[in-house]
Amino acid sequence: MTAVTRFPTGGQYVDALQNPRLCFRDPELQTARPQADSLGRPKAISGNFASVFSVTTAAGQRYAIKCFTRNIPDQEKRYRAVSDHLRRLPHRWKIGFDYQPAGIMVAGQTYPILRMEWVEAVGLIRWIEDHLGDRDALFTLAGHFADLTNDLARAGIAHGDLQHGNLLVASDGALKLVDYDGMYVPALAGMAATEHGHRHYQSPGRANAGFGPDLDRFSNWLIYFSLVAISADATLWHTLHEPGGEHLLLTDADFADISTSTRMAALMRHHVEDISQLATQVADLATRPLSALPNLVPLQEINVPAPSTQAPTQTGLPQWMSSHVQKASPPPPALVPLGDHHQLVRWTRITILGLWIATALTLMVVAATDMVAGATTLLGLALALLASRAFYAFLPEHKVRKTIADQHHQAHRQTALAAKTTAILEKERDRRQGDDARHAQADAQSMQALRQRQRHELDAFDRATTTQVSPLNALIVSVSAKQREEINEALALLQQQYVTTYLKRFVLRSGLITGIGEGTVASLRAHGITTPADFRDVVYTAGGYGQRSEVHIVLTSGRSVHVHGVGETRAVALREWRRAHLDRALRQPELPIALPQTMLQQIEARYATERQRVEAQREALQRDRTSHRTALTQKHTQEMKQLTDTHNRRVQSATVAAQDIIRRISEERTRHQALIRKEQDLLRELQAYRHVSYGRFMRRVLFGKVRA
Amino acid sequence: MPYSAEISRSNPTCFVFLVDQSASMSDSIGGETPNSKAAVVSDAINRLLTELSVKCAKEEGVRDYFHVAVVGYGHNNVGSAYGGALAGRDLVPLSQIAENPARVEQRSKKVPDGAGGLVETTVTFPVWMDPVSNGGTPMRQAIEYAHHLVDKWLSEHPACFPPIVLNLTDGEANDGDPVVPAAAIQSLASADGPVLLFNLHVSDAGGSPVTFPDADAGLPDAYARTLFGMSSALPSHMRAYAAQEGFTVSEGTRGFVYNADITSVVQFLDIGTRASDLR
Numbered sequence: 001m002t003a004v005t006r007f008p009t010g011g012q013y014v015d016a017l018q019n020p021r022l023c024f025r026d027p028e029l030q031t032a033r034p035q036a037d038s039l040g041r042p043k044a045i046s047g048n049f050a051s052v053f054s055v056t057t058a059a060g061q062r063y064a065i066k067c068f069t070r071n072i073p074d075q076e077k078r079y080r081a082v083s084d085h086l087r088r089l090p091h092r093w094k095i096g097f098d099y100q101p102a103g104i105m106v107a108g109q110t111y112p113i114l115r116m117e118w119v120e121a122v123g124l125i126r127w128i129e130d131h132l133g134d135r136d137a138l139f140t141l142a143g144h145f146a147d148l149t150n151d152l153a154r155a156g157i158a159h160g161d162l163q164h165g166n167l168l169v170a171s172d173g174a175l176k177l178v179d180y181d182g183m184y185v186p187a188l189a190g191m192a193a194t195e196h197g198h199r200h201y202q203s204p205g206r207a208n209a210g211f212g213p214d215l216d217r218f219s220n221w222l223i224y225f226s227l228v229a230i231s232a233d234a235t236l237w238h239t240l241h242e243p244g245g246e247h248l249l250l251t252d253a254d255f256a257d258i259s260t261s262t263r264m265a266a267l268m269r270h271h272v273e274d275i276s277q278l279a280t281q282v283a284d285l286a287t288r289p290l291s292a293l294p295n296l297v298p299l300q301e302i303n304v305p306a307p308s309t310q311a312p313t314q315t316g317l318p319q320w321m322s323s324h325v326q327k328a329s330p331p332p333p334a335l336v337p338l339g340d341h342h343q344l345v346r347w348t349r350i351t352i353l354g355l356w357i358a359t360a361l362t363l364m365v366v367a368a369t370d371m372v373a374g375a376t377t378l379l380g381l382a383l384a385l386l387a388s389r390a391f392y393a394f395l396p397e398h399k400v401r402k403t404i405a406d407q408h409h410q411a412h413r414q415t416a417l418a419a420k421t422t423a424i425l426e427k428e429r430d431r432r433q434g435d436d437a438r439h440a441q442a443d444a445q446s447m448q449a450l451r452q453r454q455r456h457e458l459d460a461f462d463r464a465t466t467t468q469v470s471p472l473n474a475l476i477v478s479v480s481a482k483q484r485e486e487i488n489e490a491l492a493l494l495q496q497q498y499v500t501t502y503l504k505r506f507v508l509r510s511g512l513i514t515g516i517g518e519g520t521v522a523s524l525r526a527h528g529i530t531t532p533a534d535f536r537d538v539v540y541t542a543g544g545y546g547q548r549s550e551v552h553i554v555l556t557s558g559r560s561v562h563v564h565g566v567g568e569t570r571a572v573a574l575r576e577w578r579r580a581h582l583d584r585a586l587r588q589p590e591l592p593i594a595l596p597q598t599m600l601q602q603i604e605a606r607y608a609t610e611r612q613r614v615e616a617q618r619e620a621l622q623r624d625r626t627s628h629r630t631a632l633t634q635k636h637t638q639e640m641k642q643l644t645d646t647h648n649r650r651v652q653s654a655t656v657a658a659q660d661i662i663r664r665i666s667e668e669r670t671r672h673q674a675l676i677r678k679e680q681d682l683l684r685e686l687q688a689y690r691h692v693s694y695g696r697f698m699r700r701v702l703f704g705k706v707r708a
Numbered sequence: 709m710p711y712s713a714e715i716s717r718s719n720p721t722c723f724v725f726l727v728d729q730s731a732s733m734s735d736s737i738g739g740e741t742p743n744s745k746a747a748v749v750s751d752a753i754n755r756l757l758t759e760l761s762v763k764c765a766k767e768e769g770v771r772d773y774f775h776v777a778v779v780g781y782g783h784n785n786v787g788s789a790y791g792g793a794l795a796g797r798d799l800v801p802l803s804q805i806a807e808n809p810a811r812v813e814q815r816s817k818k819v820p821d822g823a824g825g826l827v828e829t830t831v832t833f834p835v836w837m838d839p840v841s842n843g844g845t846p847m848r849q850a851i852e853y854a855h856h857l858v859d860k861w862l863s864e865h866p867a868c869f870p871p872i873v874l875n876l877t878d879g880e881a882n883d884g885d886p887v888v889p890a891a892a893i894q895s896l897a898s899a900d901g902p903v904l905l906f907n908l909h910v911s912d913a914g915g916s917p918v919t920f921p922d923a924d925a926g927l928p929d930a931y932a933r934t935l936f937g938m939s940s941a942l943p944s945h946m947r948a949y950a951a952q953e954g955f956t957v958s959e960g961t962r963g964f965v966y967n968a969d970i971t972s973v974v975q976f977l978d979i980g981t982r983a984s985d986l987r
Contacts, residue, residue: 006953009975010762011755015817015831022819022829037765039812041832044765051762069975071952108820123767199714244717459867462899466710470902471895481960 005071008106010051013067016106017042023104031058066114072194076101085185091151093177121168121176138231144175146298149220153295158184158215163198200247203286217293225278232272232304235444255286260633262640271648274302333688338696348391348701352384392697401689408682415679418672425665436654443647454636465625472618483607494592502585503533513573520565527561532578538571710901711943713869715773721869722775722861724854727789728877729782734841737912745910746839749876757836759974761806770806775799781850783843809834847881851889867899876908879931890938906963907935908970917968922960939964946976
């Protein structure tokens with residue numbers, strides 16, 4: 001067995017670091033100032049094996065100093081091997097360190113320290129919480145993690161304790177791996193592991209795994225899966241990660257009994273197929289030995305069938321449409337001129353002229369008042385206008401233009417309507433998305449509430465079980481203790497009997513002991529002392545006032561007697577004589593060192609009945625409790641299943657509805673686009689008839705030359 | 709397996725310190741620099757609170773892995789022994805304890821200078837409670853007080869690592885037999901196992917210091933034997949740590965210390981995370 005080294009406590013290191021000049025051996029560290037806590041004392045960051053302090057040297061160099069609170073066997077050898085192995089690797093995740101075997105002095109003793117490079121980075125859990133909902137960032141980090149595990153696997157290394165606390169994310173998104181205390185490198189083959197890793201990151205198979213390159217296999221899959229799942233569905237973090245919990249989505253209890261784990265059930269039934277498939281795979285891996293687990297194979301991408309949300313429509317043309325509209329327009333159609341239409345122009349002129357003449361004649365014949373004259377003139381003018389419009393309407397190009405204009409007008413109305421419908425649909429989509437998000441959050445909350453209630457219920461049940469079983473355990477322990485005691489007592493009695501028999505063989509005779517003659521032998525015999533078996537000891541009793549102290553011999557019965565003639569010298573000689581024989585007796589091979597089998601069995605049988613009775617009682621109790629517990633967990637699984645199913649159904653129907661509305665929006669947009677094109681085509685066509693107008697026709701009628 | 713529950717922020721546990729503040733605690737305990745038993749005990753409590761705070765310190769500060777009560781008993785009453793901002797409070801989350809000592813003392817200390825000599829330095833020493841010694845020793849009442857605290861805690865945290873009650877005394881209860889309430893508090897359990905009752909006996913009865921014995925044979929007096937008898941056996945992983953630290957242990961090893969340092973109990977606690985440790 002190696003010498004036991006008791007290490008200082010975290011508090012003792014805090015005391016020591018108040019005087020860096022005295023505690024450190026490294027001259028650079030002697031100039032350092034530790035970072036202080038709120039009381040002004042060196043601020044520790046502690047784990048179960050060590051406390052780490054951040055110090056800054058006089059030259060401004062910052063280090064993390066790890067001070068060990070528990071002994072780690074072969075620590076120096078391990079760190080050297082890890083250091084040698086890592087030195088050859090170029091990886092970005094490495095943290096530089098320097099093991100100093102006698103780096104710090106505490107209470108006059110030196111202890112090792114690990115001086116480490118200080119990294120500005122945040123822990124994985126905080127990083128996740130800062131990036132919840134950022135699907136790409138989380139998926140990218142999952143990819144970085146997969147790269148890291150492959151780096152380790154290729155180099156034949158296992159970290160041994162992959163978990164959120166040992167994975168830091170730097171501000172540039174780079175993943176940093178820290179804490180190499182339990183690391184396996186090939187040079188350490190054959191040694192034992194120093195730890196089993198974080199409980200929430202190990203499969204039940206870790207306990208029996210040796211110390212080799214496959215230690216991280218399960219943690220690799222678990223961490224990767226968790227990151228991917230959180231990336232695809234951020235609500236999982238709210239429903240499965242306990243606030244402040246030392247885990248990601250799953251805990252050791254989930255791997256220990258997958259069938260009753262509500263967390264596993266929620267993941268394995270998840271509506272995103274990539275999640276449910278990975279969850280099923282992780283659940284399967286938890287049941288296998290580490291050596292049988294494959295290396296991590298990351299996903300290329302993650303398919304989330306949730307509706308993809310488009311950027312909201314800006315004012316004016318939506319972006320997707322402008323590209324169509326801004327295409328070079330086809331060349332405008334040839335201008336359609338106003339035809340000559342001599343006949344029609346002539347007839348129009350004749351009609352107008354006729355009307356004028358008729359009006360003039362009427363005025364002359366009637367010689368009416370001014371007012372009637374004015375009205376008649378106006379009537380004539382109006383009739384002329386009407387007639388000319390009627391003739392214009394006969395123009396064929398006007399007829400064509402009018403049809404196009406009507407079509408354009410209709411197209412314009414339809415376009416406006418389509419835009420309105422699209423806007424309504426988009427509004428509907430936004431409303432639904434808001435509702436879906438609210439429902440998802442409400443579901444997440446009720447799942448979390450249910451989980452907490454179930455956990456409390458199960459914990460309280462387990463507590464009641466322990467409270468009932470513990471007294472029976474204590475009873476069994478005390479029965480065993482009593483049995484052991486009785487066996488020991490029986491053996492002691494047997495040994496005493498043997499010793500007595502042995503001592504009885506040596507009868508005191510005159511001259512056998514120096515100074516003890518016939519007279520003393522007789523006096524002793526008078527008190528029943530003839531062999532070393534007849535007395536136990538010699539004592540000196542304090543005499544009463546004014547009396548001398550007396551020598552007494554303690555008989556086997558416990559009574560002490562004063563034997564006439566036995567003073568201090570003779571008493572000592574007697575005691576020595578007894579002790580010599582006693583020593584010899586105890587060295588005899590015949591001295592019983594164990595109870596005879598029959599006696600042992602008798603005692604054991606007596607206690608076995610009692611123990612069996614209690615054990616049977618305990619077993620019955622445990623059976624009863626186990627069956628009740630199974631019923632309780634089944635009830636829990638059922639409750640959670642109902643809630644999960646409702647949630648999944650809602651998500652699915654929401655997805656369908658969202659897809660439907662998105663399809664409708666897209667159709668409506670296509671229609672809108674087509675209508676706009678149609679409207680523009682018609683407008684262009686209409687433009688070609690810009691010379692076909694009533695004004696031009698009238699100008700022609702009134703002022704145009706008319707060929708015969 | 710009992711005593712394997714995780715100690716974490718989402719699954720914290722509690723610590724109840726019971727501190728004898730009776731008149732007999734003013735008696736001096738032998739040693740190079742004689743000190744009253746009350747001073748020895750309050751130093752022990754202050755160190756335990758420091759150790760717990762350091763053990764639970766993380767980047768962002770001290771985490772509430774534990775809620776801790778310091779209950780004084782003496783002067784015929786029982787109640788919180790915290791001074792300063794925490795005065796009057798029972799179970800306090802560890803982060804608040806770490807932030808609120810009654811004061812921080814500067815203590816001078818001679819430390820080896822590394823070149824064979826000694827040099828005097830000062831170190832800070834946070835103080836949460838001061839030595840008090842007055843009146844009788846209502847130990848029975850104190851254990852019952854702890855019983856209430858722990859029972860309430862357990863109903864709220866049924867799956868926690870079993871609460872630890874640590875009684876620091878010179879052993880002379882005068883309000884009846886403490887063995888009965890001691891057994892009662894140990895019959896309380898979380899899902900992870902029965903409550904642990906440990907005892908630190910400070911005494912001027914002499915005899916050599918004893919740490920984590922497994923029998924009462926070597927103990928100097930009846931008080932020590934009574935306290936040993938009412939102490940819980942160390943759970944197996946604590947036994948393993950005790951063995952690592954060089955103590956001889958067996959299945960009967962109990963959480964009892966006679967005139968020796970008890971701070972190692974804190975070292976035996978696994979915070980959070982480890983599945984288990986190997987040797």
